[in-house]
Amino acid sequence: xxxxxxxxxxxxxxxxxxxxxxxxxxxxxxxxxxxxxxxxxxxxxxxxxxxxxxxxxxxxxxxxxxxxxxxxxxxxxxxxxxxxxxxxxxxxxxxxxxxxxxxxxxxxxxxxxxxxxxxxxxxxxxxxxxxxxxxxxxxxxxxxxxxxxxxxxxxxxxxxxxxxxxxxxxxxxxxxxxxxxxxxxxxxxxxxxxxxxxxxxxxxxxxxxxxxxxxxxxxxxxxxxxxxxxxxxxxxxxxxxxxxxxxxxxxxxxxxxxxxxxxxxxxxxxxxxxxxxxxxxxxxxxxxxxxxxxxxxxxxxxxxxxxxxxxxxxxxxxxxxxxxxxxxxxxxxxxxxxxxxxxxxxxxxxxxxxxxxxxxxxxxxxxxxxxxxxxxxxxxxxxxxxxxxxxxxxxxxxxxxxxxxxxxxxxxxxxxxxxxxxxxxxxxxxxxxxxxxxxxxxxxxxxxxxxxxxxxxxxxxxxxxxxxxxxxxxxxxxxxxxxxxxxxxxxxxxxxxxxxxxxxxxxxxxxxxxxxxxxxxxxxxxxxxxxxxxxxxxxxxxxxxxxxxxxxxxxxxxxxxxxxxxxxxxxxxxxxxxxxxxxxxxxxxxxxxxxxxxxxxxxxxxxxxxxxxxxxxxxxxxxxxxxxxxxxxxxxxxxxxxxxxxxxxxxxxxxxxxxxxxxxxxxxxxxxxxxxxxxxxxxxxxxxxxxxxxxxxxxxxxxxxxxxxxxxxxxxxxxxxxxxxxxxxxxxxxxxxxxxxxxxxxxxxxxxxxxxxxxxxxxxxxxxxxxxxxxxxxxxxxxxxxxxxxxxxxxxxxxxxxxxxxxxxxxxxxxxxxxxxxxxxxxxxxxxxxxxxxxxxxxxxxxxxxxxxxxxxxxxxxxxxxxxxxxxxxxxxxxxxxxxxxxxxxxxxxxxxxxxxxxxxxxxxxxxxxxxxxxxxxxxxxxxxxxxxxxxxxxxxxxxxxxxxxxxxxxxxxxxxxx
Numbered sequence: 001x002x003x004x005x006x007x008x009x010x011x012x013x014x015x016x017x018x019x020x021x022x023x024x025x026x027x028x029x030x031x032x033x034x035x036x037x038x039x040x041x042x043x044x045x046x047x048x049x050x051x052x053x054x055x056x057x058x059x060x061x062x063x064x065x066x067x068x069x070x071x072x073x074x075x076x077x078x079x080x081x082x083x084x085x086x087x088x089x090x091x092x093x094x095x096x097x098x099x100x101x102x103x104x105x106x107x108x109x110x111x112x113x114x115x116x117x118x119x120x121x122x123x124x125x126x127x128x129x130x131x132x133x134x135x136x137x138x139x140x141x142x143x144x145x146x147x148x149x150x151x152x153x154x155x156x157x158x159x160x161x162x163x164x165x166x167x168x169x170x171x172x173x174x175x176x177x178x179x180x181x182x183x184x185x186x187x188x189x190x191x192x193x194x195x196x197x198x199x200x201x202x203x204x205x206x207x208x209x210x211x212x213x214x215x216x217x218x219x220x221x222x223x224x225x226x227x228x229x230x231x232x233x234x235x236x237x238x239x240x241x242x243x244x245x246x247x248x249x250x251x252x253x254x255x256x257x258x259x260x261x262x263x264x265x266x267x268x269x270x271x272x273x274x275x276x277x278x279x280x281x282x283x284x285x286x287x288x289x290x291x292x293x294x295x296x297x298x299x300x301x302x303x304x305x306x307x308x309x310x311x312x313x314x315x316x317x318x319x320x321x322x323x324x325x326x327x328x329x330x331x332x333x334x335x336x337x338x339x340x341x342x343x344x345x346x347x348x349x350x351x352x353x354x355x356x357x358x359x360x361x362x363x364x365x366x367x368x369x370x371x372x373x374x375x376x377x378x379x380x381x382x383x384x385x386x387x388x389x390x391x392x393x394x395x396x397x398x399x400x401x402x403x404x405x406x407x408x409x410x411x412x413x414x415x416x417x418x419x420x421x422x423x424x425x426x427x428x429x430x431x432x433x434x435x436x437x438x439x440x441x442x443x444x445x446x447x448x449x450x451x452x453x454x455x456x457x458x459x460x461x462x463x464x465x466x467x468x469x470x471x472x473x474x475x476x477x478x479x480x481x482x483x484x485x486x487x488x489x490x491x492x493x494x495x496x497x498x499x500x501x502x503x504x505x506x507x508x509x510x511x512x513x514x515x516x517x518x519x520x521x522x523x524x525x526x527x528x529x530x531x532x533x534x535x536x537x538x539x540x541x542x543x544x545x546x547x548x549x550x551x552x553x554x555x556x557x558x559x560x561x562x563x564x565x566x567x568x569x570x571x572x573x574x575x576x577x578x579x580x581x582x583x584x585x586x587x588x589x590x591x592x593x594x595x596x597x598x599x600x601x602x603x604x605x606x607x608x609x610x611x612x613x614x615x616x617x618x619x620x621x622x623x624x625x626x627x628x629x630x631x632x633x634x635x636x637x638x639x640x641x642x643x644x645x646x647x648x649x650x651x652x653x654x655x656x657x658x659x660x661x662x663x664x665x666x667x668x669x670x671x672x673x674x675x676x677x678x679x680x681x682x683x684x685x686x687x688x689x690x691x692x693x694x695x696x697x698x699x700x701x702x703x704x705x706x707x708x709x710x711x712x713x714x715x716x717x718x719x720x721x722x723x724x725x726x727x728x729x730x731x732x733x734x735x736x737x738x739x740x741x742x743x744x745x746x747x748x749x750x751x752x753x754x755x756x757x758x759x760x761x762x763x764x765x766x767x768x769x770x771x772x773x774x775x776x777x778x779x780x781x782x783x784x785x786x787x788x789x790x791x792x793x794x795x796x797x798x799x800x801x802x803x804x805x806x807x808x809x810x811x812x813x814x815x816x817x818x819x820x821x822x823x824x825x826x827x828x829x830x831x832x833x834x835x836x837x838x839x840x841x842x843x844x845x846x847x848x849x850x851x852x853x854x855x856x857x858x859x860x861x862x863x864x865x866x867x868x869x870x871x872x873x874x875x876x877x878x879x880x881x882x883x884x885x886x887x888x889x890x891x892x893x894x895x896x897x898x899x900x901x902x903x904x905x906x907x908x909x910x911x912x913x914x915x916x917x918x919x920x921x922x923x924x925x926x927x928x929x930x931x932x933x934x935x936x937x938x939x940x941x942x943x944x945x946x947x948x949x950x951x952x953x954x955x956x957x958x959x960x961x962x963x
Contacts, residue, residue, distance in 0.1 A: 093675055093785060097668035099632025103777045107221055110780075115793050116226045118166045118564075119159075127158035127165045128567040130548055130597075131227065132580070133235060135174035136212045137181050140219035142606040142640075142652065143573060145624040148223045149640045150603060150725060151571045155226055156773040157720050158568075160797040166564050167226055168551055170233035171213050175499040175540040176270050176278075176436050182208050182498070198497050198535075205498045209234075219625060224633050224776045226793065231560070233551045235543045236500065243550035244500045244543050245517045247591065252504075252515045256452045257492070259504075259513070263365075263372040264491055266444030267434040268390030272495040273448055274434060279441060281430040288427035289412055290358070292420045293318060296334040296343060302327070303422050305357030307429060308367070309415070310407040312337065313396050314385040315344055317363040319374060322348040324359050338420040339411065340397075347378050366445045386442055404442075449493040449502060449536070456586040457487045463589045472601045472723045473647040476574060483578055490583075492539045499537030506532055545583035548596035567597040574602040574647055601723050604649035606640070611651060627657055634775035635661035641774055642729030663737060664778050667771070670741050671782045674760045677752060681786045684769075684798070687762040692803045694755065701857065702759050703806040704813045705744040708735060709763050713800040716770050732770055740767065743817060743861075750860045761786070766798050815847060815885060816854035822884040823862035826891045829880060829958070830902075837865035841890040843873050851887070878962050899962055906959040913952045920945045 110116060118126075129151050134144055155167040182205050183193055193201040213234065220227070233240060251257040264273040289309045294301045304318060315337050320327045333346050351370055352361050365375030366384035375382055387393040392402045399407045415421040432441040461484065471477040493502060505514040509529025514520050523529040543550070548570075552561040566588070570581065581600055588596035607613055608622075627636050638660035644650050675681075691698070691706065698706070712735045719728035740763055748756040765786060772779040772792055783792035823840055832838055840862070844851040848871045851858075859867050875881075878899060881890045893899060923929055924941055 093672050095669075095672070097632075097665050097778055097781075099634065099664075099777060100629070102781045103222075103224070103633055106777055106780050107224065110226065110791075110793060111229065113791065115791060116167070116228045117230060118164045118228065119794070121162055121164040123162060125161075125163040126564065126568070127155070127161075127163045128168065128564045129155055129166070129569055129571065130168045130551065130567050131170060132570075132572045132576075133170040133172035133233075133544065133547065134216050134220070135177050136171050136209045136216060136234075137174050137177045138212065138216075140216060140223075140624050142622060142624055144220070145223060145636060146603055146606055146640050146650065147571055147573065148220060148225050149637045150601070152223070152225045152776070153637075153641060153725060153773040154569060154571065154720075156776060156793065157797070159226070159793065160769065160772065160795060162796065164563075166228055166231070168231055168233070168564075168567075169217070169220065169225070169227035169229060170235070170547075170551060171216060172540065172544060173209065173234065173236045173499060175494055175496050175537060176272060178205060178208065179496050179498040180270065180436060193497065201497055222625060222628055222633060224637065226776070231551070235540075235547075239553060239556075240543060240546075240550050241500060242517075243546050243554055244538065245503045246555050247546060247587065248503055248538070248542075249515055249517050250591075251451065256455060257449060258452065259447060259449050261445060261447045262450070262491070263369050263443050263445050264448055265432060266388065266442045266446070267437065267439050268388065268442060269437045269439035270434060270496075271388060273444070273446065273491055273493065274441065278435045280433050280435050280438075282433055283428060284431045285426055285428050286431075287412075288357070288425045289415075289421065290423040290425075291338060291362075291415055292422050293335045293338065293360075293362075295330065296336055298333075300330075302330060302335065302346075302360045303358040304360050304362045306362055307427055308364075308408070309411050310392070310396075310399070310404055311364045311367045311385065312362060312411070313340065313392075313399065314364045314366050314383040315342075315362045316365060316375070316381040316383060317345050317347045317378065319347050319349045319352050319361045319363050321350060321352040321354045321359065324352075324354045326359060338415060338418065345380075347374065347380075349374050349377065367443050369443060372443075372445075382445065384445055386444070388444065390439075390442060448491050449504075449538075451490040451492055453487040453489050453586070456590055457484050460484065460585055460589045463593075463595060467595045468598065469585070469595055470599045472599060473645075476577060476600070476602055476647065480577060480582065483582060487582075490539075492542050493534075493536040494539055495535075496537050497535075499540065500543055502534040502536050502538060504534040506534065508532065541579055541583055544580055545587040546591075548584055548588050549592050554591070565592060565596075566594050569599045569601055570597045571601045571603070574604065577602065599723070602647050603644070604647055606650050606652055609651050609653035609655070611649075622652065622654070627654070631657050631661040632664065632777070634664050634778050637775060638663065638729070641725050642733055644726035646723060663733065664775065666737055666741060667767075667775075667778060668782065670736075670745060671764055671768075671785065673745065674757075674764050675785050678757060678761060681761060681788075683789060684762060684765045687758050687765075688801060688804075691755075691758055691762060692801065695804055695806075698755055698759075700809055700813055700854070701744060701747045702755060703809045705740065705759060705763060706804045707806050707810055708739055709766055710800045710802070710805050712770065713766065713798045717797070717800075720773070729774055732767075732774075736767055736771070746861055747857060750856070768792060769795060769798050812850060813854070815850065816857055818884050819851065819854075819858055819887070819889060820861045822882045822889045823858070823864065823891070826880050826882055826889070827863070830891070830893070830897055832896060834863070836896075837863050838896060839866045839868075839892050840864045841868045841870070841873075841875055841879075841892065843870055843888045843890075845871060845887060847885075847887060880958070880961050893962060902962060903959065906955055906962075910952065910955050910959065913948060913955065917945065917948050917952060920948065 131151060132147060134140075151167060155165055159165040179193075182201070185208070186192065186196070186201075186204065196204070217232070248257060265279050266272075267274055286307050288305055288307055290303050290305045291309065291312065292301045293304055302318060306312065318335055320330065330346055331348065334343050335346060336342075337344050347363070351374060352359070363371045363374055363380065365372045365380055365382040367386060372382075374380070383395055385393050385396040386404060390404060392399045392404070392407045394400050396402075396407065399410060402410065412421065412424070433439060434441060469477075469480075471480065503516055505516065505520050506512075507514070507523035507526060507529040508531075509523060510526040512523055512525040512529075514524060514531060519533075520531050523531055546554075548567055549561065549565050552558060552565055554561055554565075570584070572581065577600075584596050588594065605613060624636060635657050639652055639657045640650060642660070695703065695706065712732060715731050716728045719725070719731070744763070745760070748760055765783070765788070768779045768783050769792065772795075776793065780792045783795070788795070819842065823838075827838060840858075842851060848869060852869050855867055855869060858864060875890045875892070877892050877894055879890045879892045881888055883889075893902075920941060924938070924945065930938060
């Protein structure tokens with residue numbers, strides 16, 4: 001795509017050209033060849049970055065990625081059969097998992113086999129997730145990593161369910177943000193965009209976009225996202241631009257887009273208008289100045305308080321509340337504006353807050369929204385005294401050219417000198433700042449383009465009566481509906497060069513306005529004047545609002561549009577529910593007559609372990625790519641998905657990621673044990689068929705793990721279907737590590753027969769399927785180690801088999817596991833070496849026969865040398881004991897430890913602990929300490945005291961047992 005001298009987007013490129021590259025060069029900046037208008041940020045440096053970066057291997061090879069939107073001509077044999085390039089073999093399976101070795105190879109293999117391209121579904125079901133397009137201004141951050149993880153999790157789950165699944169990728173041109181970074185880059189070379197001119201500046205912006213789009217897309221791939229890259233979109237692609245122009249023209253012709261003068265939020269740094277949603281408010285302390293305004297031809301005055309005395313140069317009235325009895329005598333009077341000695345009226349308006357300051361308010365319509373509304377109601381004069389650059393305008397007289405701050409000081413001092421300054425006090429209030437550059441905003445009166453939102457809101461409300469829009473969590477539905485009922489018109493014009501140039505043309509001869517999808521040269525009204533296109537561009541969110549349908553080819557009636565609209569789920573952060581979600585719903589309802597998706601899943605912000613918002617500048621930010629490099633993408637994905645709840649913020653630390661890396665290795669080691677002990681590997685179906693036939697004859701532990709596996713299949717399936725990703729991950733984590741690895745594998749080691757081998761294989765293959773949406777890389781690699789006939793990514797999702805469930809057995813074997821845990825606790829209490837076997841006596845009471853049936857398992861797992869199981873009895877010898885489900889478990893100590901030495905050791909510990917507790921108690925009774933110490937320190941010491949008392953109690957119990 002190219003830009004003309006007027007900044008208009010030109011016709012689409014030819015098929016062989018990459019979409020969005022400058023058309024006049026026939027070369028993309030990423031090619032590394034010098035092109036006209038290329039800035040030093042592109043060229044050879046980009047070529048080196050692309051060839052040598054670790055991300056380069058993740059990119060589709062030429063012919064595999066169709067960024068222009070072309071589709072593969074036909075499915076390959078590999079795609080249809082699910083062939084996978086074999087990875088780890090049984091003979092060379094490493095002792096530890098190496099993600100760096102695996103991830104790049106697997107991702108390339110997935111792309112080469114077209115596994116991300118939607119496959120027709122036998123059921124006719126489809127699942128579509130549009131990516132919230134990342135800006136082309138920088139690198140992947142944890143917010144991106146969060147939504148990429150959850151979106152890909154859903155996509156992989158529904159793909160394995162057999163649905164025709166599309167995860168649609170793309171990037172956003174990010175108007176203000178991109179223009180800012182390009183301008184900063186040019187500034188380093190001593191250039192400004194004004195010096196370059198619009199055409200050359202846009203050339204530089206396109207160069208920047210090409211470089212950073214490639215970077216951000218490579219980083220998205222590093223997360224393991226299974227996007228259909230053949231459908232990748234950019235918000236300024238030719239097709240997307242066509243959609244934007246049509247929407248603008250249609251809305252204009254329907255009277256829903258209009259141009260008018262209005263008081264807007266103006267950023268002097270970005271030199272553009274901002275919508276209310278792009279404004280941040282920060283609390284600041286400033287000076288409240290009280291100024292005396294004298295009544296014309298009378299010895300009376302009114303005190304007016306303001307934090308912006310510089311704007312008094314634009315005052316055109318002073319307002320009073322009509323019910324304010326203090327000022328009855330001033331109704332209808334005229335005041336003399338200090339400094340300028342201009343006559344201004346006193347007006348009565350109910351918008352005045354009688355309790356603020358003196359109750360009299362200066363009215364400056366050009367620099368305050370409330371004042372602007374009063375200007376319209378009372379037909380006042382309007383005078384602008386601050387310009388677009390944030391400095392005092394020519395109308396400010398002798399203060400023209402000064403900064404706002406300097407003018408404020410000079411005017412305050414002048415008021416003091418002439419006797420009109422009544423008082424100065426400190427005042428705390430919220431100050432509007434630009435969301436992107438943090439510059440203080442100025443209310444500014446200018447002519448802008450707006451969308452009438454009320455008719456669109458009513459249309460949406462009507463549509464929502466016909467279709468259900470579900471929010472996860474549901475509390476955001478109220479937020480959505482409240483805003484829908486109180487929506488304001490949307491200012492869509494921006495004073496930028498980078499973006500979709502507004503398709504409006506002005507006639508210099510007759511002042512007519514022509515709005516057209518196609519460029520217009522001659523005025524159709526007067527037939528004489530030449531036309532010039534509006535220099536402004538559209539708000540970035542205008543094109544993003546069309547994302548659900550413009551990405552599918554609209555306004556053309558494409559096959560993709562018919563098949564994949566509406567989408568299934570929109571997954572995004574709750575912080576852009578108004579910026580993006582609301583506007584997509586409006587636009588989609590109006591142009592497609594259907595809601596754009598049936599579910600909106602909103603995740604929270606990613607914070608550090610102390611709950612602070614991640615910030616690189618504050619040294620508490622984590623770079624997702626660095627985390628992936630050190631721990632692997634799967635460990636990061638686990639950290640962002642397991643244990644989360646929708647709409648709530650997520651706390652992330654390297655410790656958490658490291659723990660999940662350890663879990664990934666646990667899964668690897670468990671698989672390795674199974675692989676090395678199998679003579680052959682069958683498919684899941686073959687193994688499941690054999691186990692179903694023999695289920696009733698299997699051992700109790702075998703029936704238990706198969707039952708738990710069926711329950712886990714149902715649990716994870718239900719949770720993922722209901723968007724309970726955190727619950728699904730937590731349950732699966734506990735099952736994998738606690739039940740399968742720590743219990744069943746250890747049991748299987750005691751008798752590794754054909755049945756246990758089949759069970760190990762079946763459970764592991766099932767687990768790999770269940771885990772695949774969460775951790776795709778290691779699961780796919782392990783799947784290939786078991787020589788399965790197709791890739792895991794396109795394998796069938798497991799179904800719970802009722803024939804492999806024995807619910808009664810669950811309670812029985814749980815008792816045995818509780819006994820093993822009790823014995824392990826006794827061993828730990830006395831620091832018995834792990835390899836050393838111990839004698840155990842159990843008085844099982846009513847459970848005697850049941851415990852005896854599990855005797856061999858208890859002995860094996862708890863490292864028991866002699867196991868005595870009796871119904872009733874007493875044990876006279878010295879021992880330690882524990883009560884387990886009403887049964888007494890004893891571990892005789894004779895021969896295990898030196899009892900006399902143990903008694904002395906316990907007595908010494910008790911004495912030491914008693915002294916420490918006494919000192920803590922004295923400290924917490926000290927009034928001087930309690931009055932001066934921070935509350936957190938006091939609470940910490942109290943918690944420590946309670947903990948130490950519990951330790952002391954335990955030590956005394958232990959001493960009593962061996963005395």
